[in-house]
Amino acid sequence: MDKKAKEPREVSVREVAARAGVSLGTVSNTLNRPHMVSPATRARVEQAVLDLGFVRNESARQLKSGRSRMLAYVMLDATNPFFTDVAQGIELAAERADLALVICNSDGRESREQTHLELLRQQRVHGILITPVDPDGDYLHEVSRSTPLVIVDRTSKAHSFCSVAVDDVLGGRLALEHLIDRGHSKVAFVGGPASIGQVADRLEGARQAWSQAGLPPADLTWMTSPALSVVAGTAAGQRLAGMSARRRPTAAFCANDLLALGLLQQSIASGLRVPDDLGIVGYDDIEFAAAAAVPLTSVRQPRRKLGDKAAELVMLEASELNHQHEHIMFVPELVARASTLGSSYSYR
């Protein structure tokens, strides 16, 4: 019944040639330059291909040609909608260029990231896009020596590759300026770990806005979280709800929307009113932000554009002989919703 299982050996061009009664070269020509083969021969070869279930061996092709037609995106967190949106932007660009995109997930772990990078360069992929755990790790440079590589959603101090990012410091400023506008004078920044560049930059921006408004540094507290996830946000919410009303900040700026959604959920569950008892600003403006219990004010980034531009750059680098690295910086935008404005503005 089951014809598959372990075939003794895979079908090769050699066998196709034998079956069709032609030589190797003719089979190859039929496959790659069909116009150079007489219709009759071509038909015989094509029939043989079908009969034998021949599948081209990409390894062998690559071995000859040197490079694969594969683009790779190494994601920081596949479950974060922000990154899947970026990936979508990349996909569209890759499709236009007739390259296949494969996605790898580092899941925030440097070891997994390295494993993936190593495999990808060994595969001689056309190019690598990556949102790295650490954009200044030596490893990235090493990889970029052999494979075009573009950093996505980060910039690197060491400029040995292109990068595409959104100005996170500005984003942090926008968030805090908004909160200050709304009259908050005691705010918590929620996010961590500090090693994540996005977190550090957004905090930096927040602090800039804070000091520019002449507010006392001590009133902008930093509540660290172990990760940028919903559960981490929930935990932060518990800590916040546990504070006495006088000690508790009147607003929280979360380093991303997952945190903010968790925080929001937990705050409401703990009986806090949002935004009356606690204003909340998120970051990324993922699709779910607007559908939250209280629609979330958030800092929006041009996600698709980020991916699209990154893909464009990596393909450029792959094709140019003397490539100049570029560093693109997009500008974020604040989207104000009920979680800071109040219920009258609930739905845009």
Add this chain to the structure above:
Amino acid sequence: MDKKAKEPREVSVREVAARAGVSLGTVSNTLNRPHMVSPATRARVEQAVLDLGFVRNESARQLKSGRSRMLAYVMLDATNPFFTDVAQGIELAAERADLALVICNSDGRESREQTHLELLRQQRVHGILITPVDPDGDYLHEVSRSTPLVIVDRTSKAHSFCSVAVDDVLGGRLALEHLIDRGHSKVAFVGGPASIGQVADRLEGARQAWSQAGLPPADLTWMTSPALSVVAGTAAGQRLAGMSARRRPTAAFCANDLLALGLLQQSIASGLRVPDDLGIVGYDDIEFAAAAAVPLTSVRQPRRKLGDKAAELVMLEASELNHQHEHIMFVPELVARASTLGSSYSYR
């Protein structure tokens, strides 16, 4: 400054051998069986590798070994949290087996799916996991002849591969039984397109529960949607809100949570109270379901387990000589929240 760009040619074992003053075989041994090489020679080779920036050519290795150590998951929709959770389950299993996982996104389009599958089989990947657009397409069988392939989140009528799924008919029943319990006698099923198996099965289950309760078939209406996305849900919400109160169903069962979240958001925006004017049940119980404007009642599926089991099966198939295809069916579970229970139950 920029030492990279187009190197004349990539470094090969041959050059490493020359540099280290040894032969090809010794380099290969150093790389693959270091214990068979004297420490001194090994050191020289390793130094040469570093000096020259040698990167193994995976294509050549695969050409010899026949198969790559790569597992692939072809996703139906990379932006749907359900599938990214499944992917996470797969990743854990792949990591345990020391296989790299790459993810491809078909984005619901059969053409993209085929392109990816074709490339993957040409790459001779270790195995393919796929949530297909159409589990009964001829193409899948074709691929499964040459590469171990497991269907994820679907079963196929044609049993030429393993599959891992959750009983969607049962899930549909659970949802409707719950709504019937809550006293609803006029319900809309929201979902589409009908070609998606998940949609058809969940509707089927809903209808079973409906007729078993002795309710008139006409009171379970089917509101089709062009996709299983938040925006499609929003559109459905508009249609629903546009109905007169007497014509409008008192509850909606959505084919997935994205639809349900969109529907929920739009319903509230249109002034409907949930669940008083409209009860809502979603499907998948994604992380965001509980954090929604009104926490969402949903049918939960064992997502991680789904991925984990699928990966296990595909690796089994790859290693067994005479493989018996298995069809695993997991059981879903209803999680009742405020969107059907009312505000007193708001947070679990």
Add this chain to the structure above:
DNA sequence: TTGTAAGCGTTATCAC
């Protein structure tokens, strides 16, 4: 312990 040589499947370069 190290070196030599054959071969994996494909493509390109030639003669025919």
Add this chain to the structure above:
DNA sequence: GTGATAACGCTTACAA
């Protein structure tokens, strides 16, 4: 228009 032959870079017997 077609057929032999030599690479591509690596692994693995087997010989030294």
